[in-house]
Amino acid sequence: MTQSDSQVDVLIVGAGPAGLMLALWLSRLGINTRIVDKRTDKVFSGQADGFQVRTLEILDSFGIGERVWKEANHMIEVSFWNPDENGVIRRNNTAPDNVSGLSRFTESVLHQGRMESFFLDAIAASHPHPSGSSAVKVERMVLPTSLSIDEAAADDDDAYPVTVTLRHLTEEEATPTQRLSNLSDGLFRSNLAGDDVGDMLERSKAREGVHEETVKAKFVVGCDGAHSWTRKALGPDFEMQGEMTDYIWGVLDIVPITDFPDVRNRSMIHSASNGSLMIIPRENKLVRLYIQLTEVSVDGGRIDRSKITPEIIFNAARKIISPYKLDYHYCDWWTAYQIGQRVGNHFSKVDRVFLAGDAVHTHSPKAGQGMNVSMQDAYNLGWKLGLVCKKVMQRSILSTYELERKQIADELIAFDHKFSRLFSGRPAKDILDETGVSMEEFSKAFEMSHMFTSGIGVDYSPSALVSKPREAHQLLNEDKAADLKSDQDKPSNGVDSILDLAKNCKPGMRFPSFQVVAQAGARPWQLHHKMPSDGRFRIVVFAGDILSAPRRDLVNALGAWLAEHVLARAPKMDLSPGADPHAGTMRFKTDAAPSAVDVLLLHNSKRLEVEILRDLHETYHPFDSKLGWDYDKVFVDEESYHNGHGEAFKGYGVDPGKGAVVVVRPDGYVGLVSSLEEDGWKAVETWFERVLKMS
Template sequence: MQFHHRGYVSGDPRIQPLAGVGVDRPEELPDFVDVLIVGTGPAGMVTAAQLSQFPSVTTRIIDRRDGRLAIGQADGIQARSVETFQAFGFAERIIAEAYRITEMNFWKPDPQNPSHIIRTARAVDDPSGVSEFPHLLVNQARVLDYFAEFMAHSSARMTPDYGLEFQDLEIADQGEYPVTVTLMETAGDTIGRERVVHAKYVVGADGARSRVRDAIGCTLDGDQANHAWGVMDVLAVTDFPDIRTKCAIQSDAGGNILLIPREGGYLFRMYVDLGEVAEHDHGAVRHTTIEETVARANEILHPYTLDVKDVAWYSVYEVGHRLTDRFDDVIPEQLGVRTPRVFIAGDACHTHSAKAGQGMNVSMQDGFNLGWKLGYVLDGRSPESLLSTYSAERQVIAKNLIDFDKVWSAMMAAKPDELADPTELEDFYTRTAEFPAGFMTEYTRSSIVGGTEHQSLATGFPVGKRFKSAIVRRVCDSNPVHLGHLAQADGRWRIYVFADGAKAGESSPTADLADWLTSSSDSPILAFTPEGSDADSWFDVKVIYQQDHTDTDLMTVPSAFKPRMSPFGLVNLENAFGADREQDIFDLRGIDRAGAIVVVRPDQYVGAVLPLTATEELSEFFRSSLNQRAAE
């Protein structure tokens, strides 16, 4: 963390100085806003948190509840989400309080006594080491708390507006605030009173029964629910030996349990199989009592017993896999004719089972993807066409998730003798680990994703996939740091310059690129950074030399990698690195020794891989997605 560059800070450095809409921010929801976000679940809160880093943008987030969520339905946190938490500044704190999954155990009927279950396999949770971050379990409410804190500490001082329920919206053909939204107050002394708010953009993150989705004519299509599960967060006394380990439990009677230990050492969650849902059930299964679900759990666990002492949360849900064909208000006939004004995210546009632990995780990536794009358009950094990439990118990802979850949830609900192979469930869990961990997302070519012509220069940074971090040594202080962990959710593009073999100060392609970055009118730093702003306000440019950090003279590192910070013109010395002796990033990530440029989007996905000499291509890449405004 860097601070003090604008003067000594005696308080919490995470609290950003007031700026923009954060100055004299009105307590009540104003009548006119830039972005209105409906729903304070994972998708909505991440969208709002990212937009809080654009203090020139008036963003408000509403919820029909009268206050924060006390206990959330979701609890699985995949490693990709923890990477995202790192960008928002709270990964270490949430890891400390969460339950960490290191393996999953599998229980099946004892062949010698099928009425009893026995442990048959243990599977390592991340056998391939896909991420340096762990797989966690923690209450969704705590995740939302951390994002709320991030928003409140931002220059915009954003906080949710509770007690407001979305009713309907209308979209005008023109006007500065073309979306008219009707709300109803649900708390306080004015329950039932209508409010009308005018917005430039609306984000519907209001769940599976989304009214925003209905208002723009989208429908969830797909498989109807055909299997029910009782879900309970409980404190209990039990003789089941793996109660503190994630387990898939299959019984001979045909019932299954997914056991999820929770944070704190005592609480755990059970997804208890309630069986097939009759065609004309009409929701009757949802009335299954907690007592019936506990009794069912004891049948499945036999010969072990479960004595439930306290129920923190209980619900019954039916598995259904449904998806909308678009994530915004632009119908197919209007593609390329107009840009979207209303977006949907999270469960509003994709629903699936909870077995793969993907609901909250994918929803947060929806919000991360959309938030910076809205910020760029409203801040004048990018044309409105950028917003069309949200639906194009995220709808495909949701489809892939649903296809995966259909297989996994069906296997979880199957009887042991219905599987083709006795080890099919655990083999599938291990073989597909990278997908549920969140690392199979790959965006295709667009204005913000380049081609793969130069992919061979950095094979470990596939274009369109998330930037996979590795350790480097900072030159100025010799500290080993994860390069990717330095990327904050601050809306900036990253330009990582992996140097050729020459040292700092020597004539080389790296030196030529650095000179171009600080002197050419085609340089993205000069072409797009607003006049009077810090040199790194839009672009975070870092250099990684092949030599050990002790072989790099910091004073010879080009100024492109040592930007000056206003108002005192201080020099940022923390953007130059050497390769770590034991974990050379060039070897780990397949970086050509001739060097490479790796461009990373604000949401941590690789936008381009280019040669050090490809200044024209680098310039063109940013011209396709940014508005030139250096002369302001």
């Protein structure tokens, strides 16, 4: 055995969607990062496929959303089919698959492997960062074998308290034994399959010259799936809690040859006695079928896996969809799974080792949540780790990861529990049939679930990062309040949001996007496009009519105040040359690194009567001695020349007569809503004092 030692800021275990999202964040922030995966390559077919609208917004903030949006099938409509009085399936209802006005995106479907490719491309294209970190590369066929934390050093900002041993496998050792060919390995990675890490270790142990290295890391993140090695390495205190059901479902990705009329809609079919089928229309003429396997029984917790074959699954689908005919020539993938909901009891250990994605929550795939919630775990964690490594943000903020994401996992499990039981249940025969599921009940539950499944409904609890209004704190249940770890994490961070000022910018929820017009150049933009995931916090000043002299004076006084009390005190932060996806590669460097806090201004005066340099304080058009003034911080809520009116003040729920100041976190969630008037300014400063390492 050969041996070597090294040191890294963040070590990511697992290169699925969660691990890759984290690696992308960290490479954009210029953090010294490694990402290892035990497998030989990425996923080429099957697995997850659903993209929720919030996920698309997040991917768009990194400049890769449009690749998914372009290739994916956009799922627009859903059909519900139920047995009629003769037991024959009939279309009962057709409805939109998305809530209107929630986002500029709609739910979309594309297989996980394409997503992984987009991440890999974006990580590879990450330009040399001014901080000098080298490009992140996925190291495949690498398996961790031990992990320890020097807890005494956990509170030292400069320490590398986590030690991990990594073993480098050969291709043969890294290839799972059950993975023979694409079609015969349907149960590979299913929750009906066992963990294969033991096998891998066993096979590599005997080899002469096996290479192991010891890595010392500031932080380690386990994105290593349902059988998470990292979770197990953290000891018996870390466990998955929840239960499995007796429901077994099969999955087929096929190009269907069928006369079923709604095969390009999302369709929910409850048959009279053969179980349920869900159709998910996919990219590339594929559809995914989720098929209830009523004939596979769970015998005392054991399932006879030999009974689960593509033929059995396909025949079950044919029975459910009858009298329509179903056939196929191409089958891209198949699998089966047992429905169950489990969630980890801890998401981190001493805020030095973290768990994300399937490593801390597993559930049924039919609502298309898994990959989304996993990527969003990593999206929540990435900037926090990055800004702590850069010493821009206080380390205590890391405790908000578990606070925020365990809450979401719990909500997901509760949702899935309800939804999968409704869908696996027998359809009601008539109105008196109480054990059956009525179509009305199901349609209603489906509709209610939109806000949750879209990801837009996420509403994080109060913490140093989320200042809720005073009355909202009182709604917090006792348990959650007790969970908050330090004085600093107490609800409201010592400052209260004033919800009325920006009714649709809710602290803890994502800051929405509306079209605004650039003051300089008149281009219409989604405001999200001016808030890319570059690691910066943003103060959005809803200025109202800046051509009214008192308002202009107030807004400029705020600018001067922010310059002195926030921007000058906040740490500076070099930006990645690829940080703004809509600027291409930023080839021209600033003379001085910008502040970690960025200020955007939205007004509603007549654009042609405003001149940025003449009318506004320099906080709203910062000067750099190499690049001149920045003209890209001031926007107008007015009709664009060719793209209509974004009605942004209305959309954000801000009365232009009052204005508002909204603090947005680097992940796009609202931290604080405060007043444009002088009495609201201090809250902004206090908010940042609790979060950043202010000078």
